Amino acid sequence: MLIAGQVFHPERASDHLEWGWVRLEGGTITQVGKGPAPAKPDLGDDDHCIFPGxxxxxxxxxxxxxxxxxxxxxxxxxxxxxxxxxxxxxxxxxxxxxxxxxxxxxxxxxxxxxxxxxxxxxxxxxxxxxxxxxxxxxxxxxxxxxxxxxxxxxxxxxxxxxxxxxxxxxxxxxxxxxxxxxxxxxxxxxxxxxxxxxxxxxxxxxxxxxxxxxxxxxxxxxxxxxxxxxxxxxxxxxxxxxxxxxxxxxxxxxxxxxxxxxxxxxxxxxxxxxxxxxxxxxxxxxxxxxxxxxxxxxxxxxxxxxxxxxxxxxxxxxxxxxxxxxxxxxxxxxxxxxxxxxGWAKSGRLAPGCEADLVIIRPTIPLHEHPDPLGALLYAWDDRWIEQVIVAGSIEYDHRR
Ligand SMILES: [Zn+2]
The missing domain is CATH 3.20.20.140 (Metal-dependent hydrolases)
Incomplete structure (x- = not known):
């Protein structure tokens, strides 16, 4: 499964979202990349954000x-x-x-x-x-x-x-x-x-x-x-x-x-x-x-x-x-x-080898020009933005259902 969007990487010092993609196989994250996705994503696109669960x-x-x-x-x-x-x-x-x-x-x-x-x-x-x-x-x-x-x-x-x-x-x-x-x-x-x-x-x-x-x-x-x-x-x-x-x-x-x-x-x-x-x-x-x-x-x-x-x-x-x-x-x-x-070494971030637990959101406020996109997400947070929640590689919540 390939997912594209603005990715949050908590392990990095940068406090910005980074446009990129995440690939999952089974319950594991296998690849993470920057920029355009290497193929048509199964979920998300450039107006979505991806967070670790x-x-x-x-x-x-x-x-x-x-x-x-x-x-x-x-x-x-x-x-x-x-x-x-x-x-x-x-x-x-x-x-x-x-x-x-x-x-x-x-x-x-x-x-x-x-x-x-x-x-x-x-x-x-x-x-x-x-x-x-x-x-x-x-x-x-x-x-x-x-x-x-x-x-x-x-x-x-x-x-x-x-x-x-x-x-x-x-x-x-x-x-x-x-x-x-x-x-x-x-x-x-x-x-x-x-x-x-x-x-x-x-x-x-x-x-x-x-x-x-x-x-x-x-x-x-x-x-x-x-x-x-x-x-x-x-x-x-x-x-x-x-x-x-x-x-x-x-x-x-x-x-x-x-x-x-x-x-x-x-x-x-x-x-x-x-x-x-x-x-x-x-x-x-x-x-x-x-x-x-x-x-x-x-x-x-x-x-x-x-x-x-x-x-x-x-x-x-x-x-x-x-x-x-x-x-x-x-x-x-x-x-x-x-x-x-x-003590959950493979949780909490989106990196190869980590467990495939992700939250995919589609915020209804524009983030591209915002001076603090994470501030916007935190203070304007709306649970209706959550499109999918992936647990161990499987879509356990889908807003369309
Ligand atoms: Zn208590």
Whole structure:
């Protein structure tokens, strides 16, 4: 398959689109060129743009039907909105259908890879895991581990949860992830077992860290005044393959610890705004040497489009008075930046040998004379521009269908 258009290359220092073409064979990009395509393209032409598939580093699939309940603080929102929604995943058929629906929805917004949380129900998450794998996306996915501070029907015995998770296997491009929801809903015993399992299997870890002040208070009470980040560290949960959602309320010492462990903080600006959790200090974390990713955090975040999440990242930095990322850096974050954070070496860019995950758009605003085409795309972004989304070489979304 040959695709032509203005190509975005996040690995290059240039912040411009480059007229060119991309050739795919099977699930792989085999050739990339500059200038006119060597033959009649199958998709795209000079008024199209080609991006690497967008990547979402933090999202909750069981929460896709709960977008839009505003006005609650995180802990109340979990109790009143999210736990009842996640309880429905007790039914494996429901979970499998919903995972399929959520994955299709993400693909339609240009997302071809994500790190996602399931519910606590291991068997339902196993079914959902297969649904995600069937769509071809690259993903981390695992049951949200919980054994306290949640309704009784959403708490599980620590040993049983860990044993069930240990029997997961990678499938397609989906990798099991050790996913303790957050230290509030996990006993030290469960956290220790989660850390040990991740170490034994060399699996990635995802959890939440320092999202709201009320959560910090609770952690201080529950863990004897220990700093939040150290709680995870003592159980072996801070590794180079750990992605911690939010990281808003962190001390200098905690930032330094995250940097030493080479763990990743997933900034979720749309969720932070929606739940009024605070404005994450992205520039400060970055200068402390903390690796960063970007996530939608649906349903804490109402936006499924990573382009809108990237725009919110810029707006959050501006509102704080920090030096804000440029539109080119924002598009880089949701492609190559997130790929690097998640350790996906063949994702996030359009180069020979990379996985064939692409978004083809046809913007309705003229870019040729525009002084900042990527700025135009970011701020005027319209999901109706998306013509095709290609996942592992196959057209998984087509606007004509
Ligand atoms: Zn989250």
């Amino acid at each position: 967008f990547l979402d580093a933090h999202v909750h699939l069981p929460q896709f039907d709960s977008i839009g309940v505003a006005g609650l603080e995180l802990l109340d929102w979990l109790e009143q909105v999210i736990f009842p929604a996640e309880a429905r995943w007790e039914d494996p058929a429901f979970a499998s259908d919903m995972a399929e629906r959520a994955t299709a929805s993400l693909i339609s917004f240009g997302t071809t890879g994500f790190a996602a949380y399931g519910s606590v129900h291991s068997e339902s998450v196993r079914e959902a895991f297969a649904s995600i794998a069937a769509r071809g996306v690259r993903a981390w996915f695992g049951p949200a581990l919980m054994d306290r501070h949640a309704p009784a029907d959403l708490c599980r015995d620590a040993d049983r949860q860990i044993e069930a998770l240990a029997s997961f296997e990678p499938m397609g491009r989906v990798q099991p992830a050790v996913t303790p929801r957050f230290a509030v809903s996990c006993t030290p015993d469960l956290l220790a077992k989660a850390g040990a399992l991740a170490c034994a299997k060399n699996w990635p870890i995802q959890t939440h860290l320092a999202e709201t002040r009320a959560e910090l208070e609770l952690i201080r009470e529950m863990f004897d005044e220990q700093p939040y980040t150290e709680v995870y560290d003592q159980f072996g949960l801070l590794t180079p393959r750990s992605v911690l959602g939010h990281g808003i309320w962190l001390s200098e010492a905690e930032r330094a610890l995250l940097a030493r462990r080479m763990s990743v903080v997933a900034h979720c600006p749309t969720a932070n705004r929606f739940l009024e959790a605070g404005a994450m200090d992205r520039a400060g974390l970055s200068s402390a040497g903390v690796r960063l990713a970007l996530g939608s955090d649906v349903a804490g975040g109402p936006d499924r489009s990573m382009v809108r999440v990237a725009r919110a990242m810029i707006e959050t930095a501006r509102a704080r008075g920090d030096i804000a990322p440029t539109p080119a850096q924002a598009f880089r974050q949701i492609t190559l930046g997130n790929a690097e954070a998640l």
